[in-house]
Amino acid sequence: MQVEIYDTLSRQRKPLEPADNTVRIYHCGMTVQARPHVGHLRGYIVMDAFRRFLRFKGYDVTLVQNITDIDDKVIEKSRAEGIDWRMLAERNTKELLDVTSALNVEPPTVMPRATQHIEEIVDLVSRIVDRGHAYEVSGDVYFDVRSYPKYGKLSGKNIDDLMEGVRKDLADNKRDPLDFALWKAAKEGEPYWFSPWGKGRPGWHIECSAMSTLYLGSGFDIHAGGEDLVFPHHENEIAQYEAGTGKPFAKAWMHVEMLNLQGEKMSKSTGHVVTARDVLDLYDPNVLRLFTLRVHYRAQTEYTMEGIQEARSAWERIENFLEAARSALPDQSVASSYPEFEQALADDLNTPKALGLVFDLVREGNEALAAGNTGILTDVSARLNLALGILGFKPSDKRGSSEELDKVLAIVADFRAELRSAKAFDWADKLRENLQKSGLIIEDTKEGTRIRFK
């Protein structure tokens, strides 16, 4: 089974062909001027599922996910909030780590920060200048776009078309409006590092060219990021690296489409966002993972209440089945393969199709439960456990897995049954209400009262 992904650069599907057993991936992480929103999480969840799948297929995966902890927006925002830019970056980075960890997104192999790699960045800028593809004007260094004829190859834009969209007045010191900054001279009161061009800081694009190749080498397998980064960020990353070194940059480009809010891209700068915390305060992290993976990563989608509620009911269907299956079949196993499911993911990470198979299993499993068919239930549960693991779901262990908790819930259930038999209905109802407020459900069945988590 050949794993294929759609490559933005060649505009076609490409088989994954790493030079050895390791797949090397660079994924543009967040600029930490603000708190992470659900739009950011889409990319993290998609890459997490992809990485788990590759590992399941026997590859080692080196995943580098950077943190942009210094740029114009970080400086502006820290001034607006009246705090040091380092504190702002640290606070938002910590929140990103907290929410991704809550979402069961595995930490990347390396999470480099721009400010930790100034030396490598300065070195790459120097090489670009030496090879005649960049120039310095009073402490700023610009990439000379017209010196690199392949500029536009990723986004499919050509230089003349781009010129039409550009303001003709040269606000900066650039020779050409299309040129972009590799290094910015520090203005009064701004953070700075020393460089051959004086005190300053890196431009945004250069850090990713420097850090990706530092950890992964040139010609690494996949460069990933949000669709909104194709131009100019990724276009510039390629130009800088290839012009500066003469070596190939990334073999394939994988872009995750936007998660919109009311038809518009979520944006930290306009405040048009739903923060990651807002969602995780209300919903099980598995619900957000399901909400994300139910749409193919190359399709735009909307964040809506209906969408997230649907994902919640869908996740409940899975958990209810798992709970029932666990009581019917305490010895659960994990299948070693599930070819149809693997084929779906090998096919440009078709997670909607893979999830369709998951729900087929839940349906078959429920039928097997009703019919008391242990053979089918065993097989279905094993495949379901495998599939959920590969997609990175983590069914809650608050059900069935904690014996102490089960004992306490049984005591509460018995107590409520006694209240009812003593005709103390007011007290029994009050107990039910309080349990419900804490997210517990009471079911009065023929076999007795059962209490479970919603």
Ligand SMILES: [Zn+2]
């Ligand atoms: Zn980047």
